[in-house]
Amino acid sequence: MVCHETYKDDDDKWLSPEEVETKDGKNYFIKKKPTKKVVVGPAESMSKSKKNTIDPEQIIENYGADSVRLFMLSDSPPEKDVQWSEQGIIACYKFIQKLWTLHKKIKIKLKEKEKSQKSSDEISKFTNQLIERINNNLERFNYNVIIANIYETYNFLNQKINTPINSYSLLENYKKILSIISPIIPHFSSECLEDLKIDHKIKWPIVEKQFLVNEDTNIVIQINGKKRSIINCKKGITEETLIKTIKNDLKVNKFLENKKNIKSIFIKDKLLNLIIKE
Numbered sequence: 001m002v003c004h005e006t007y008k009d010d011d012d013k014w015l016s017p018e019e020v021e022t023k024d025g026k027n028y029f030i031k032k033k034p035t036k037k038v039v040v041g042p043a044e045s046m047s048k049s050k051k052n053t054i055d056p057e058q059i060i061e062n063y064g065a066d067s068v069r070l071f072m073l074s075d076s077p078p079e080k081d082v083q084w085s086e087q088g089i090i091a092c093y094k095f096i097q098k099l100w101t102l103h104k105k106i107k108i109k110l111k112e113k114e115k116s117q118k119s120s121d122e123i124s125k126f127t128n129q130l131i132e133r134i135n136n137n138l139e140r141f142n143y144n145v146i147i148a149n150i151y152e153t154y155n156f157l158n159q160k161i162n163t164p165i166n167s168y169s170l171l172e173n174y175k176k177i178l179s180i181i182s183p184i185i186p187h188f189s190s191e192c193l194e195d196l197k198i199d200h201k202i203k204w205p206i207v208e209k210q211f212l213v214n215e216d217t218n219i220v221i222q223i224n225g226k227k228r229s230i231i232n233c234k235k236g237i238t239e240e241t242l243i244k245t246i247k248n249d250l251k252v253n254k255f256l257e258n259k260k261n262i263k264s265i266f267i268k269d270k271l272l273n274l275i276i277k278e
Contacts, residue, residue, distance in 0.1 A: 002072070004052040004084040006041035016051040043083055054084060066185040067093040073184060074147035096188055099154060103192050105161045106174055110196075113167050120166035126156055127173040128211035134180050135207070143184075150181055171196075176205040221246055222273040223255045239266040246272070 007015040009030060020038050022028045028038035046053045059068055070092040075082045130153060137145045157177075175193070179202050182189035193202070219242065221229040229251040233242065243264070246252045256276065265273040 001045040002082045002084055003043040004046050004054065005043050006050050006052045008039045008041065009036065010039075014049070014051040017054060045081070046084070059089065063089050063093040064096070064187065066096055066187045070096065070147065070185055073143040075144070077144050078141050095151075095154075096185065099185075099188060100192075102154060102158055102161070103195070106157070106170065107196065109161055109165065110167050110171055115166055120169035123160060123165065123169055123173045124208070125211045126153075127176050127205075128208050131176065131180055131205050131207050132212060138183075146184060150184065153177060153181075175202060179203070179205055217269045219269065220271045221249070221252055222271065223252070224275060225273060228252050228255055235269050237269075239264065239272065242266075242272055243274075 004017065007017070007020050007028065009015055015030065015038060019031055020028050021031050021034075028040055030036040030038060044050060044052060056068070067089055071085075071088045072082055074092065075085075075088060130149060133149055134146055137143070137149065157174075175196075175198060178189045178192050193199075216232055217235045219231045219233060219237075220227055221231055229246070229249055231242070231246060231249065233245065237245075247256065256274070259276040262275045262277055264275065265271070
């Protein structure tokens with residue numbers, strides 16, 4: 001259910017949100033009678049009898065249908081009530097404007113014809129892992145988590161767009177990203193595809209399994225059995241290479257200075273425990 005605050009005047013008559021105004025978010029007054037205070041009730045399911053409904057046409061006219069969809073899907077999972085908030089709608093509207101600004105940056109980047117292989121692998125890996133996560137979240141009806149995935153995508157692309165990036169890979173992966181966010185913000189997605197002169201009838205992308213393999217791992221570093229750090233490194237790293245690496249880790253190195261290493265316990269891709277003599 002979609003819920004909204006309820007309002008009453010001194011005569012205990014229901015008032016609609018359009019009849020009420022506030023300047024500080026605490027004190028509410030009747031618009032036509034600015035001196036008349038309004039009694040604010042708890043948020044309840046929207047209903048005509050309590051007049052706590054919102055005109056969807058007005059909201060769509062002010063902020064667009066995509067902003068409404070984004071807000072309602074991000075606020076709560078389907079099994080919980082949605083607390084209507086115009087501030088939430090405004091935040092979603094501003095985020096879509098940021099997505100459009102990012103789109104224009106991507107469009108400019110595509111004209112540069114970069115050929116960086118490293119960036120190509122990075123964006124393909126991110127995109128395929130994103131598709132996998134959104135597929136899983138759609139099946140579980142975790143729509144609010146999908147919104148979090150979209151925010152994560154914005155942050156990733158906004159960071160990568162300022163670095164050398166393979167233009168062909170960027171275009172191919174951006175098309176996939178636009179297609180998987182289309183159920184959430186279809187008007188934005190359609191507008192971006194049209195702006196890039198891409199056929200709107202692109203298919204839902206299929207995950208390329210080779211990009212789902214995580215080549216990195218977190219290894220726990222212990223000194224005399226006590227956890228001192230966690231090192232992120234490539235899978236399959238040797239014990240000798242790992243020991244050289246942790247000597248550059250300030251968290252660990254302070255425990256190793258002027259100490260004699262008696263032995264080490266190494267569990268591949270998981271743990272390194274250094275036994276030292278005080």
